[in-house]
Amino acid sequence: MATTNHISTKWLGNMAFESNNPSGMTFNIDASPDDGGEGAGLRPKALMLSSLAGCSGLDVASLIKKMKLEVDAFHIETIGDLTDEHPKYYGTVRIEYHFYGKNLKEDKLQRAVDLSVEKYCGVMEMFRRFAELEIKVLFHRG
Missing domain, CATH: 2.20.25 (N-terminal domain of TfIIb)
Known part of the structure; x- marks a missing residue:
């Protein structure tokens, strides 16, 4: 059901x-x-970006735990560009995943993000229906 x-x-x-x-x-x-x-x-439209980051972030956090990865900190920057005409909507959305730590396993973290983006995150799939998504993963060591 x-x-x-x-x-x-x-x-x-x-x-x-x-x-x-x-x-x-x-x-x-x-x-x-x-x-x-x-x-x-x-604000309602900004809340949509928070929902997107929250949904994907929960996926990635769960995968970090399952894969037993060492991540000191992690945040997601979500930047949405609204169209010029009404009704205004996000035509392009940039999603940047920032990982911090001394022992980052970049390949596994990239895999966690890919799984969220391509398979698990329902909000990501909703956004995909109306926006062009640009995904970046950045690793900060130290």
Whole structure:
């Protein structure tokens, strides 16, 4: 049976909303002051980039654990370029995986990223339907 996510998003007044998550947690969404909001919440399009990085990051973290790799730190930079015309969407998204450590096994870390990008990450697959993806893996030793 297919999994269904049901999210409730409630208007708080002006341009602010509160949205829930199956985790039981909530977060606020708001427009910037330039767009009539108060800037007191997360922006919807930027949240999509966080979802992409979070989804792939969970895959890679799980694979780091399974492969017993030594990684001191790891972060993902996700840069989305919006189209000029409305409705604006991400035409190009650059995803950079940064790994830090003294004993990085680059081939295995590259494999972990490839598995996430090509096989496991559902959010990546959704993005692939509308954006050109540019993937980079960077290793920082020391």
